[in-house]
Amino acid sequence: MTDTDVASVVPANTAKAPSGTRRRAWIVTALLVVFMMINFADKSVLGLAAEEIRQDLGLSASAFGLASSAFFLLFSISGAAVGLLADRVRPKWLLLIMAVLWSVSQAPLAVGGGLAVLVASRVLLGAAEGPAYPVAQQTTLSWFPNHRRNLPGALIVLGITLGVLVAAPVLTWLINHHGWRSAVAAVALVGMVWTLLWIPFGGEGPYATTSDNDSPAEASCGEGPGTGKGTTAGNLAQAQPKMPYRRILATRTWIGVTIGYFSTYWVIAFALVWLPSYLRDALGYSSAVSTQLLMLFWGLSGILVLGQAGLSGWMLRRGIASRWARGWVGGALLLISGVSCLALPVAPAGAVTVVLLVGAFGLAGAMGSIAATTIMELAPANRRGGALGFMNAVVTTAGLIAPTLIGSLVDTHGAGGYRYAVMITGALLLVGGTAAVTLINPDRDARLLSV
DSSP, X not given: OOOOSBOOOSOSOOOOOOHHHHHHHHHHHHHHHHHHHHHHHHHHHXXXXXXXXXXXXXXXXXXXXXXXXXXXXXXXXXXXXXXXXXXXXXXXXXXHHHHHHHHHHHHHHHHOOOHHHHHHHHHHHHHHHTTHHHHHHHHHHTTSOGGGOHHHHHHHHHHXXXXXXXXXXXXXXXXXXXXXXXXXXXXXXXHHHHHHHHHHHOOOOTTTTSOTTSOHHHHTTTTOTTSSOOOOHHHHHHHSOOOOHHHHHTSHHHHHHHHHHHHHHHHHHHHHHTHHHIIIIITOOOHHHHHHHHHHHHHXXXXXXXXXXXXXXXXXXXXXXXXXXXXXHHHHHHHHHHHHHHHGGGSOTTHHHHHHHHHHHHSTTHHHHHHHHHHHHHSOGGGHHHHHHHHHHHHTHHHHHHHHHHHHHHHHHGGGHHHHHHHHHHHHHHHHHHHHHHHOOHHHHHHHHHO
């Protein structure tokens, strides 16, 4: 097949899975959407309670930024390690262990402690949450063939948005009425409730150990006992050759997706930790208006994630190559977001500022869904966990760097430090968008890997 604008991306065998399998697929997807909601509610607590925590513990902006970055100290390492483990251990149990550790790690902070407890809690929480996104995507997308993965993949990303949208008003109310530690206790409790639901209903799907061209029947446990036909999923996984991870990580597509998603994660880290303070201290919005703007940004991000999924899915089902359906769509959103960021410091106050803020912080989120579905398309079934995990490990270093850098800029330049932070963010988004547009081509790179 030549590198053209049109590629046959719909599997040749498009037999539908049984209705029971489809129903289970959406139950698992719904549970993992909630899983990601809890994940980002955990992350958002520090940003929502930034002023209260700094006053309570007597922290400077740099110290608070360092405490926030501590969350990512082991985040990337655990993401890569558990990603590799997900190619050998059932993701169902990995997800269960993660959720339990989330709650355990936050319990000490919920009842007391100072800066040392805050940092230790965030380090452990980060280690437990590092693999959450890639393993959740791997598990969800194992229930769907390639040309049907855009919507469930987008819904997992939507869980991030919903987590912030639901958490912002609820946790803000708890912080204002019962103190910031009550918000920590609340997200820990919700995590434990989720584990009780995941045990009976969670699991991997029929595409967990097969290529995208296999049917659900081939991906499951064969055609029944005594038929002499069919192969178990475990045997299929064992039969596949073990491709070195370095070959996947050296492809232009993996590199382009990772650079693009890195810029998105930088925006997420900025938004979670410093955006509320930026809106209040640098732009002069009241706390109430800042909360409304935050919900507007995250709400738009969720709508765009679903819109991107619909557009990319529509393009793939009509035979348009992933290079365009995923790479160009995601890259264009990143480029628009970057231009909006760079225009913010010179924009007049008022409606123009709001539009640019929405563009800067609301458009980049779709790249998370594109990254996961693209890697699932590119990598062999028995290497998807590692390929996703390594990508997430690189990408989430943005969460380690961004809060500390922005905190240092604010300490050095006051409210003017946010201007430099926004300009750095805009430049990174332009680099990410350019990489996505020019490098992502999973059709081409999957053929090269198969040689």
